[in-house]
Amino acid sequence: MFMYQSIIYKEWIKTRSMIVLMAIVFLGAGIYSFMKIAETGRLMGMINYWEGTIEKGVSFFEYFKYLPLLLGILLAVTQYVPELQFKRLKLTLHLPLPEKNIIAVMLAYGLAVELLFILITVPLLLLGLSFGFPREIVWGAFWLILPWFLAGLAAYLIASWICLEPQWKQRVLDFIPGAGVISFFFMGVKAGAYQPFVIYLVGFILLAFAFSFYSAIRFKEGKS
Amino acid sequence: MAPVIQCENITHYYGNRLIYKDLNFEVQKGKILGLLGKNGTGKTTIINILNGYLKPQSGICRMFGESMDKLTPQTKGRIGLLLEGHIQHSYFNVRQIERYYSRFFPNWKRDAYFRLLEKLQVTPTQKISTMSCGQRSQVALGLLFAQDPDLLILDDFSMGLDPGYRRLFVEYLKEFVESGNKTVFLTSHIIQDMEMLIDDCIILDYGKILLHKSTKALMEEHPGQTMEDVFIELTGKY
Amino acid sequence: MNKRIIYIILLLFVTIAGLWGIPELVKTATSSKSHYPFVYFSSVKKKLMFRESDGRKNPFHDDEGTVYTDDEYDKSLPLFNFRQLTVNGEMPDSIDGIAIDPRELRVKMVNFRYAPAEIHRPETGLYIMYESLPKKAKLESPGDVFRMKDKIEFIDDETNTLNQKKSELFQSALLKAGYTFPAQWTYGDLNIRKPYDEGYFSLDAKDELYHIKMVNGRPFVKNTQLDSTIKPAYFSMLEVADKRFYGFLFDKKGNVYIIEEAGGKYNPVQLGIDPVNLDTDDLMILGNMLYWTVSVQNESGKRVYALGAQTLERVRDTFIAASPDKWDVVAGKIFPFYLTFQKKTNDYVVPQINFTAYLALFCNFALALLIAFLISGKSKKQKIFSGIYTLVFGIAGAVALLIVPAPTPNPLKGA
Structure with a gap:
């Protein structure tokens, strides 16, 4: 158990500065979003704001659209690029633990960080919105931002897969379908349109967990 | 007694270039085996194959009786690995890296690590990335001593070190090995360091083993010559 | 793994x-882009007139194949091109013995579109009840929104809290009128930029269609008492200038009706077109004082009907098969x-x-x-x-x- 704590400790040391920076960015985006909502409410009048939202659809928190994606990518980069530099991953995989467990714990760390951001940010955003808007609009906002935050999880796993891949050429090839799948999360549709599709997005995320193991296998086979 | 390291019929190519064909060797317990060879003869390649980081075209290597692609965590715990260039997790500082590794090894000897580092004049909060090549090599060595493994695998331990640090490294290593029946498998292309360190040596040439003998026997066969002279004689000048 | x-x-x-x-x-x-022609019924020629958009040399023809010049085409559609013809002094005074009054022409215009995405889209579940008889000439925001599922509730926009009094007022009016919750659907026109407001049509749990609006601040709720053979599937409000009807009702068989206002009663008048598939068919209606041109388009093609404006009975129709584009x-x-x-x-x-x-x-x-x-x-x-x-x-x-x-x-x- 302590051994896995050590791996988490290593991941924390690598990523802590980036996590703190992104927490500040998220906080800033949240504060700014609410400032803009309040300003729009004052300028338009709340009833016009409500009516516009009902008529045209929910469109809050646009500043958060790509933040979870950015977080996921940065997490993967800060975790795994140092491992591939000078092939340090050899040291990590040489630890007296099953190799798949090592990779799994590293991935679990990244997913946990991303999930923590989601579980803190989303409820806070919706709670803030609920002070000024009825529950239907808050629920609409939830369905609007959910795919963006799920994209963060997917982006982390896909970026991890790419970063852990030992061959540069293969990284470029992996990027193409990876970017394609990430675009599934950003189809530019109305709030709530993703309701029947969320299950598939979650499915992609669960599948993508396996990809990094393939890159690690290729690393162990000596591909370069 | 079963050998600690055993390689059987290892054949490997990089593309069409043959590295070795049917390479066979063993390392017995308590011995220090040096693998010597010019650049590009496959020294690091065999280290990678041994540790399961490269799949050879054919053949098998075993450490403590376990196949290289199926090393158990317990066996990995008995092996101390030094990568070429003394590569370590350089985002750690001196204290952090000790804390990180200590949890993996039940017999971790904290004092051994910090005693070695005292001589370096580094603060516990100094990041490894800010250290010189020589200082990094001592950190790597200190971690190995603290781990106290049964087998040390050192890939080109002298790379990037000035003569002072090289001599320091060799002295500490010899002292460590002599203290408790350790087995060492190391590679280098700096021959003069090896002469006073290794028990047995393998000289690799392109595609094959040129020689596999005890150091004592080799020097007796070439009186008046240094090991470097013997190496050049056998492998030829460039 | x-x-x-x-x-x-x-x-x-x-x-x-x-x-x-x-x-x-x-x-x-x-x-x-799709190469379907624009089709409109000529009240003069009594034929469906085509304007092709595929770049051919003579794009104007009728449904019998007769080709027209640009000028002839414009004159064949006086009720569509009335502005241009009036400027040119070529607008007829009457058609089929009916005098063409420019004001009446404008008031009788009907422009309606339906796309399947209207019923396959996420809705907030919130609506706005405008005052149907505003004191000023234009509609004003009521200062609240309402939801209607298990009951009707009005939420004040300033405080984001329930307007208990108004909610109870409307709730009791609905129950008194016989409305049975939960509501299956409620449709109206949320757009404030319209000449007047007729509120909402809502289907209750017993498949009965109710008309709900606010008149002088008080609830107006009435059961449309449609024939039991009409099973409402969807309603689209259209506040037309002449207030002839409330909007278009689609039933589960695909029949399309207008709901006419008839002395306090609700009179469904069926459009003389084939049943429409709400999930796949786009519907477009361009109506004038004499005829309505109705287009129904799906993947297999476009069927165009001409209906008499009063009876909405079919006068003429044609079918244009879909042609595969390069992608297909x-x-x-x-x-x-x-x-x-x-x-x-x-x-x-x-x-x-x-x-x-x-x-x-x-x-x-x-x-x-x-x-x-x-x-x-x-x-x-x-x-x-x-x-x-x-x-x-x-x-x-x-x-x-x-x-x-x-x-x-x-x-x-x-x-």
Whole structure:
């Protein structure tokens, strides 16, 4: 158990500065979003704001659209690029633990960080919105931002897969379908349109967990 | 007694270039085996194959009786690995890296690590990335001593070190090995360091083993010559 | 996890991305705009008049094939081109003995569109009840919104709290009128930019259609008491200038009606068109004081009807078959099937497999041979697998096989 704590400790040391920076960015985006909502409410009048939202659809928190994606990518980069530099991953995989467990714990760390951001940010955003808007609009906002935050999880796993891949050429090839799948999360549709599709997005995320193991296998086979 | 390291019929190519064909060797317990060879003869390649980081075209290597692609965590715990260039997790500082590794090894000897580092004049909060090549090599060595493994695998331990640090490294290593029946498998292309360190040596040439003998026997066969002279004689000048 | 299993998962993942991404790229390069002509019924010629948009030399003709010049075409549609003809001094005073009054012409214009996405889209579930008889000439925001599912509730926008009094007022009015909750659906026109407001039409739990609005701040609730043979499926409010009707009702059989206001009663008048499929058909109505031109369009083509404006009985109709565009032709040759997540008739994101033509399977077969024999490596097992995989998944499968590196066999197997 302590051994896995050590791996988490290593991941924390690598990523802590980036996590703190992104927490500040998220906080800033949240504060700014609410400032803009309040300003729009004052300028338009709340009833016009409500009516516009009902008529045209929910469109809050646009500043958060790509933040979870950015977080996921940065997490993967800060975790795994140092491992591939000078092939340090050899040291990590040489630890007296099953190799798949090592990779799994590293991935679990990244997913946990991303999930923590989601579980803190989303409820806070919706709670803030609920002070000024009825529950239907808050629920609409939830369905609007959910795919963006799920994209963060997917982006982390896909970026991890790419970063852990030992061959540069293969990284470029992996990027193409990876970017394609990430675009599934950003189809530019109305709030709530993703309701029947969320299950598939979650499915992609669960599948993508396996990809990094393939890159690690290729690393162990000596591909370069 | 079963050998600690055993390689059987290892054949490997990089593309069409043959590295070795049917390479066979063993390392017995308590011995220090040096693998010597010019650049590009496959020294690091065999280290990678041994540790399961490269799949050879054919053949098998075993450490403590376990196949290289199926090393158990317990066996990995008995092996101390030094990568070429003394590569370590350089985002750690001196204290952090000790804390990180200590949890993996039940017999971790904290004092051994910090005693070695005292001589370096580094603060516990100094990041490894800010250290010189020589200082990094001592950190790597200190971690190995603290781990106290049964087998040390050192890939080109002298790379990037000035003569002072090289001599320091060799002295500490010899002292460590002599203290408790350790087995060492190391590679280098700096021959003069090896002469006073290794028990047995393998000289690799392109595609094959040129020689596999005890150091004592080799020097007796070439009186008046240094090991470097013997190496050049056998492998030829460039 | 077994590396072979991970390889298969990766392969499928990349294939799915390819089944969507590659056709999407090809579609972007090949699709062209629809070449359906604009069709409008001529009150003068008593024929359906066509204006083709495919760039042909003589784009104006009627449904019998007679070709017209630009000028002749404009004159054949006086009720559509009345502004231009009036400026030119060519507007007739009467048609079929009915005097053409410019004011009446404008007031009787009907412009309506329906697209399946209207019923396949996420709704907030909130509505706005405007005052139907405003004191000023224009509609004003009421300062609240309402929800209507298990009961009606008004929420004040300033405080974001329930307006208990107003909610109870409307709730009791609904119950008194016989409305049974929960509401199945409620439709109205949320747009404030209209001449007047007729509130909402709502289907209750017993399939009865109610008209709900606010008049002088008080609830107006009335059961439309439609014939039991009409099972309402959807209602689209259209506040027309002459206040002749409330909007268009679609029933579950696909029949379309207007709900006329008839001395306090609700009179459904069926449009003389074939039943419409709410899930697939686009409907467009361009009406004038004498005739309505109704177009119903789906994947198979466009049927155009001319209806008498008063009775809405069919006068004439024609069918224009869909012609495949370049994308359809290309897709039918190289993609036996492909993946999409959005379609025109549905605002929701839903994965769909679109099948094209059996001909495209030849492309898969040829590609499978190429992959199996030329590209896939030396192992017989891998060749067979690659061939079958490409046969099933086509171009996307072939690309996936090229992108995802196959697992290398273990040299220690058997050692």
